[in-house]
Amino acid sequence: MNTPALPAVPKGPEPALPHPLPGAVGLSHLSAYDWEAADGVCGGSPHLHLVCTEAYVVTGGRGAVQTLSPDGYREIPLEPGSVAWFTPGTVHRMVQGGDLRITVLMQNSGLPEAGDAVFTFPSEVLADPERYAAVATLPPGTGAEAERAARGRRDLAVEGYLRLRETLVAGDAGPYAEFQRAAARLVRDRVPRWRELWRAGALAAAERTGAQLDALQAGEPSYLGGATAYETAPTRLGGFGMCGRRDEYNLPGVTLPYGGE
Template identity: 70%
Template sequence: MNDQPPLPGAIGLSQLRAYDWPAADEVCGGSPHLHLACSEAYVVTGGTGAVHTLTASGYRETPLEPGVIAWFEPGVVHRMVERSGLRVTVLMQNSGLPEAGDAVFTFPPEVLADPDAYAEAAALPEPDGPEAERAARRRRDLAVTGYLPLREALLDGDNGPLRAFHRAAARLVAPKIAEWVPHWRRGALRAAERTGDQLRALAEGDAHHLDQARVAIAVPARRDGYGMCGRRDEYDLGPRQGIAPRGGAGGGT
């Protein structure tokens, strides 16, 4: 277990290099997916690209270039698109939850309806290598297969298929929620509670917590892995007992 202090707000962080593989619609980029309890932010540090998003209010394309920060709440289907050397720092709310499964690919409905089929389609082999790349391509292509009808329906003014996907995603993760709660309590909730403790102490003139301050640094715990959106440098930035960082977005991205 990593005993260093968590990143501010107990967020997760990774560095992404967007996939340059063309999909069936000739768009180069990652696997469309959403998160169910975590917001996500892209801080663009190099190159150009876009993020394509689906919400109940419609489809949107947001250009990405250095200096842009784009972020989205749970329920936003997002697809990172590569144009020229896109590089992104990803900030994920609730560090640990994306790695524990708080992300669902836009696989076709028949895959979403079968937890075993979903798990098989989403899995990547260990270690990283040619077979892992082939598996990452397959799951990206399957996610695009399910994503394109959702987008087309929204372009026609029909958000029913997207809402059906939301419901299917919620059913898929429901059995995992009891396992997520302890990670949230140890991470984001504890970070907020710690601030409350400090404010109460300071109101009483107590500066004891300042004597316990530490400095922490981190280097990637895993470099150039296959994430949902692209090749991913992952950092171990807080307590995430029992979580295997495989195929995450932004965490998990």
């Protein structure tokens, strides 16, 4: 597939993650959308990730996350202190129950921002990469135009999601499996870039641990001489994410256009 399936990500310099968060995870804060959808439910845009596990740590309010996976449909309640996570291929939809606020931890920092997410748009949109990209891409900023586009994107994702959920609940997993295949086709051209980010981030972090264990076993912990601390703060507040208004962080070593949860 030669046509870009998702908004283009500038190539830029080679990624470098010398000091990522533990495990090279990504971090953001979300306030779930309170927009009502066609089924009367308030919440975000259903979607899946292809290679990243995602976790919700609930810090306030009430709500739920609806999921579709080979083991069926679930609705997991969310309240302060709850933790829920879902593996690649799981369709998830954040549901607002009242001032729901969540800290999101994403595996493989940088990959979601580089496009590791596909909305549950109807099949005719998924089959047309240019049409998909046009609907999935939001105008810059956090104003009224961006809000209208984000809400329209959410509504289209819910339209496709409800079809998938209906057939899955009825015992027919075929449309859900086809959606997964369509999602994989859309992102296929991005895999080389994702591989670069993975090597520089999560893989490098794991390999550093191996080198540190080797040094400790050899009785030469000189790497501890480089010990230090880091801090960061949100670089954009209230952006329109997939699930809700999103506070974003530029973590050490990765500067990419916004495109995550």
